[in-house]
Amino acid sequence: MSNAPAEEIPAEEIDLTEANEVIDKYLTLPGNLMPVLQGIQEAYGYVPKPTIDLVAERLNVYPSQIYGVLTFYAQFHLKPRGRYIIRVCVGTACHVQGAERITETFFGRLGIGHAETTEDLRYTFEKVACLGACGMAPLAMVNDDTFGKMTVQKVDEIIETYNARPMK
C-alpha cells in the first residue's frame, strides 16, 4: 500500500460554468451545435478542449464531429486568442500598396507569425484577404479600430498605443 497522494493528471483546468450556461440556453433548440459553440467562444475567447467534451456529453454529439465543425469554420479558435486581434489586409489593393512590409514589420516587432498569439496573450496577428476598405490601402485593424494608409512607422505607434491599453 502506497501512502503517496494520487498523482494529479495534468489537464486544462477551466471553469465550465459559463459553458454550461450556454448549453442550458440552447439545449432544446434543434441544430443547437453552432450557437452553443459560438456562445462558448464568446465566453472564453476560444473553444477550450474541456468544453468540447462537455458539449459532446450534453448534446450527445460525437467529439469528432464537433472537432470537424470547429476546424471547418474559420470563425472558431481552438487556442487562446490575444486581447487585441491585429488584422492586416493582404488583398490585391493592399498588396500593391506594400502590405507585405507592414506584415513583416508586425512579425518582427511582436515576434509572432500569421495566426499566432503572443505569450502574454496580448496580441493575435492575422493576415486577411480583404477588409472591404480598399480606398484606405494598406489597411490594418486592431479589434474594431481601423488604421488606413499604413506605414512602417505607424506599426510602432499602434503597438505602443495598445501596449498601454488594459488587458481586461
Add this chain to the structure above:
Amino acid sequence: MVNLTIDGKQVAVEKDATIYDAAKACGIKIPILCHDKKLHPFGGCRMCLVEVEQMKGRLIPACTTPVTEGMIVQTTTDEIVKARKLVLELLLLKHPIDCPVCDAAGDCDLQNLTYEYKVNMNRFVDEKFNHEIDYENPLIERDMNRCIHCGKCARICDEIVSYGAYTFINRGIEAKMGTEFDGPLNCEFCGSCVSVCPVGALNSRPFKFKARWWALQKTKSVCSYCGTGCQLTLGSKDGKVLTTIYDENQGFHNGQLCTRGRFGYQFVNSEKRLTAPLVRKNGKLQEATWEEALAEVTSRLSAGKSDPASVAALATARLTNEELFLFEKLFRGTVGTDNIDHSAGYAHEALTKGALASFGVAASPAEIADIQKSSQLLVVKSDAYETHPVIGFEINLGVKRKGVALRIVSDKKGKLTRLPGAKTTVHAPGSEVALFNALCKSVIDQGLAAEGVAGLDALKAAVADASAEKAGVTAEEIAAIAKEFASAEKGLIILPIGLGYPGHNAALANAAANLAILTGQVGKEGAGLLIMGEKNNSQGAVDMGIYPKATGLNAQGIIDGCTSGNIKTLFVAGENPVVSYPNRKKVEKALENVEFMVVSDLFLTETAALADVVLPACSFAEKSGTFTSLGRRVQNVRKAIPAIGLAKSDFEILNALSQSLGGARYNNQGEVFTEIAATVPAYKGLTQAGLKDEGAVYPVAVAAKLVPAAAKSAAPAAGKLALVTGSALYHCGTMSRFGEGPMYVCPDAYAELNVADAAALKIVEGDQVTVTSGTGAVLVAAKVGKRVPQGVVFSPYHFGEGSVNTITDGSEVTYVTVAKK
C-alpha cells in the same frame, strides 16, 4: 412501383429507389467509390454520373437521384466516360501510385476503375499529400495520403457502429479524414472503416505485407466467437488464415463484423496451438502418438461403461453441430452416462429450462431479423452490445433508421445508452428477476394485460409482493416501462446469457417471457423474446442435447462429483472450466482430484494443463460442419486450411473413440448432419447443401405459458461493492485470448469502478487493485468512469491471470472489497 428505362432496358423499382439501385436491379453496373449499399447516399465522388433524357444539359449522380416515372437513363456514353475519366484523373492527382506496396491492391476500387477506364496518363500536375501515417494502434493503419475523401469510414462509424471516431476536419484542399483533435485513432476497433475503405488509406495492420489480395484463397464460413452467427470470408494462403475479407453481401449483417471477428482470427495459426497429443507420464505431460493417446482414453471409457455414473463429459458450445451430436451419442448412448453439460449451465439454462417452460421450446421465439422490425426494444444489460457487438449494430440501425424505441434495463450504462432517444433504467445489481416481476405486476395493475392469457391468476399471486423498490427503481419508472412495452405495437425483449452472467438463468428467462406473454407480444413478427446464447454454437449445443436430461449431473454436479471422487473419468471437449466456471479454486481442486481427465482443445489451457491426456483439436477454420446461431439460423462452416500439426477435429477424435468403443462410425461429418436432420425434429428436412451460403432458420412452434419466477433477494452487504461480471467488448469466452487483435486492445483483466467510489478509495485509472470476496482475491488494473453506478464494480471474465472466477461463486452478485495495492 416506378417504371423507367436504363440503357434500353425496362425496369420497375420501388419509389424510394435511386437510379443506381434501379440499374443494379436490372444487372447494369454503375461505377461507385463513395456509395455503399448499407449507408445513406452521399454523392461525393461523382463516379456514378449518368445521363437522364428528362434532365439533359448536365450529368446526374445515379447514387443520390431518386427514380421518377418514365425516366430514360443512359449509363455509358462518350460524355459520361469522359467525365468519369476526369474524376479519376483528379483523384489520382493526389493519390500516390504506390500500388506495389499497398495491401489494398487487387481489392482497390480506385485501382480497378483506373484500369477499367484506362486512365494511363494525367493532364494535371500537383504535389501529393504529406500527412503523417497513424501507426499508433496495432490494428488499423491510417495513411491519409491515400485517402480519396469518400467519407465512408466516417459514415459507417456513425450510421452503423455509432461510435463516431471519424470526421472531415479542416476544409478545402486541407480537408482530410481525421479524428477528434486530429489525434491517433482510439475506438472499439471493429474495423468497419477498413472494410469499406475503397482504397488503401485504412489498412488492417495484422494483414500488412502478409499476402497479395489475389493470392488469397477465400473461404466463406461463420465466425467462431459469439452466438450472433456472423458470416465471414477467411483469406488464407499456405495453410494459414491471414485475414478476414469483407463481403458486403454476406449474412443478415451485410458483412459487418466486430473487432473479434475481423481482427481475432490469429488464434487459428497461433504458435501456442497444440500440435501433438500429450499423455501424462511420471506426473508430466509428454508428447505421444495418437494411437497411444486414444488407446488410453478408450480403455478408460470402456471401463467406465460398466459404471456410467462415474463418467462425465463437458463440451464447449464452440464445436460444430455434427461434433456435438457425436459427443452426445458417444457419451449418452455408447458410454451410457447422462452426466453431460456445457458452459456450466449458465449459458443454456435460460433456454433449456427457462424457454422450454415458458414457450415449450428450448430456443428463442424471436430471431435476429425481428430487431429491426420491432417498434419497442427492451434490452436487458446495456452490454448486449458487448456480448454480441453485431447485434448491437442491428439495434443501432433499428433505432436510427427504423425509429425503433429503445429501453435499456441494466446495472450499468453502456454504448446503447447514448443512442438517440434511448432510455436507460439502472437497477440494483442482480435484481433483474425482481424488476421483471415488478413490470408484470404493473402491467396487471394498470389493466394492460392481454386478454385470455392462461395462468394469469397464478402469476398475479406470484408477483403480488413484487415492488419497484426491490429492483432499486422508482415506481413511476416501472409503471412507465410497463406501459410503453405493453402498449407497443411490437415489443421485443433482448436477453444475453452466458458464463459471464450467472444471474441470467431459467428464472430470468421465465420472468422476461412472462412480460412478453402477458403483454401479448409473443407470436408476432418483430416481437417476443430473443435469448442470446454466448458462443457461436450455443443454440446448437442445446439442440443437440448437451445437457443432463434425466438423472444426470449438470456442470456444477460434475465438478462436485470430481471433488467427492464419484466422478472418476472426465472428458472435456474444449471447455476451460478453470477460468470460466465460478469459484476457480474449487474447480481446480476438483479437476486435480478426478482420477482421469482427458481434454481436447486448441491450446494447453489452464484446464488442459491438469489433464492426464490432452488431444490437439482443430479450430473452426480447419473443419466443415454447421453452427446454429442465436436466431436459430443453421449455417455452413467450411474448411479453409488443413489441420495444424497433428491436430484432429473433434469429429475425428469422437468418431475414432466411438468406433473403438463399439459405437457408430461415420465416413464424414456430412453423414452426421444427415442423421441430425433425421433425428432432431427442429432440423428436419435440412441438408448441408441446402443451407447454401445464407443458412436456414428452423421454425419453432411456440406454446406460450406464464411461469412464475421467484426473485432471490440479495441483501447488499454493508461497506462492500457489488461485483457484476460480464463480457468485455473485445473478447468472447476464453479463446479470444489467443487472438492478437483482442489482446492488443484489451490484454488484461480489469475492474471498472465509478468515479465517486474510486475517489473515496483513492484509486485512479490504471492502478493495480486487489478485489477480495469470500472465496478469494485477485489483483487487476482499475478502470474509472461513469459507466458503472456507485456501489458497483464490473469485471470481465475472460482472462487466465487475475481471472474473476477466483472471487465469484456463481451467484448473481458477489460482494467485494476493493483496495489499492
